[in-house]
Amino acid sequence: MSEPMIAKVRVHAPVKEVWHALTDSAAARVWLAEHAEVDLPDRFEFWGRTTPEGDAPHQRVLSADDRSVQFAWLLDGVETTAGITVEEDGESATIVSVSQSHYDFQDVVTGASIRGVLQTYWYQVLASLAEHVEGRPLTPRVDFTARELRAEVTIDAAPAQVFESLIDSETATKWFGFPIEIEPYVGGRFAMGGFANDPSPAKVLELEPERRFSVDWGGPGVSSWELAGSAGRTRLTLVQSGFDAERPPYAAWGGMLSGVAELRRFHEVPDWRPMWVES
Known part of the structure; x- marks a missing residue:
């Protein structure tokens, strides 16, 4: 065991x-x-x-x-x-x-x-x-009967702020709680753990400021973050596509969605600090 x-x-x-x-x-x-x-x-x-x-x-x-x-x-x-x-x-x-x-x-x-x-x-x-x-809206969770992932949340921050937190290495590392290095341009690398520790980094497919950011992970498929803003708030939609429909990457989806929960807190909770406690 x-x-x-x-x-x-x-x-x-x-x-x-x-x-x-x-x-x-x-x-x-x-x-x-x-x-x-x-x-x-x-x-x-x-x-x-x-x-x-x-x-x-x-x-x-x-x-x-x-x-x-x-x-x-x-x-x-x-x-x-x-x-x-x-x-x-x-x-x-x-x-x-x-x-x-x-x-x-x-x-x-x-x-x-x-x-x-x-x-x-x-x-x-x-x-x-x-x-x-804490009385906050719940973040969507993985549906283990689904063959696709599409989750939507509203964040109390402008699209420019949310987009920057998705593409900036230092900011993404802070709210995700794990080292992330990103080359913020189409064709750039996206490395979990940093470039030195990820021999096969993902690739940035799309980067449209304040509107869309897509990353190709290879076998697990493509993650697309779609942003739409109104009155200083952002509707963020996460879509996962391009994977083997017979073996959906549920573990990866769960990691993304728990990350979304912390991303919302990062922008909305005064004096934010990570919710996760190191063991």
Whole structure:
């Protein structure tokens, strides 16, 4: 069994409010999954289109107390183990941590198992939890039954500001939380981890200031960011195309959409700092 993958997010709300969102079925149906039934210590189930293999609930509670829940989760025929824990971060914030066994990055690369989506899946879930508890509109999440990705959000910033944060290496690195280097012109390189660490960088296909930015990733397809502005706000549409329709790159989509959640916060939250907490 692989070591647990850990993701952590800082939610700007007291532990009591965050724990209620985690353990109330109606709340969980807003931020966690299309369908959710929670009745601890006996039940913590979620399923639906935005849940991997979400045709039915595949979770079984292993343990629970007033700050944590651990459950078995059957994925691709393997019983994995996941855990969610909350802890105080001062009087008005909470750190939420997720552990998840049986995550292997090779499954991301090969697409051999749905378990390859687990890291970006949990990042989406934690971002959604933070948005819900903090009273912010939720960022769209991956539909694991879909064969295309088209997601739209509104950002409270002008298109010029949003566009700059997509094409400027330093700014993109700041809000995405991972080193990114970009040559902002058609034909330029787009490297996750930086040029020195990415031997096969993506390529900029389109760059129309304040309107459109497209990047060709190769096998995972083409990401297009479309911008439209009105009254100092930006409607940002993310479209993914050009991939093998029989093997949609769900893990990559999840990473992009959790990134969109942080991009919105970067432009909208006063005194912004990353929501993600290093393990």
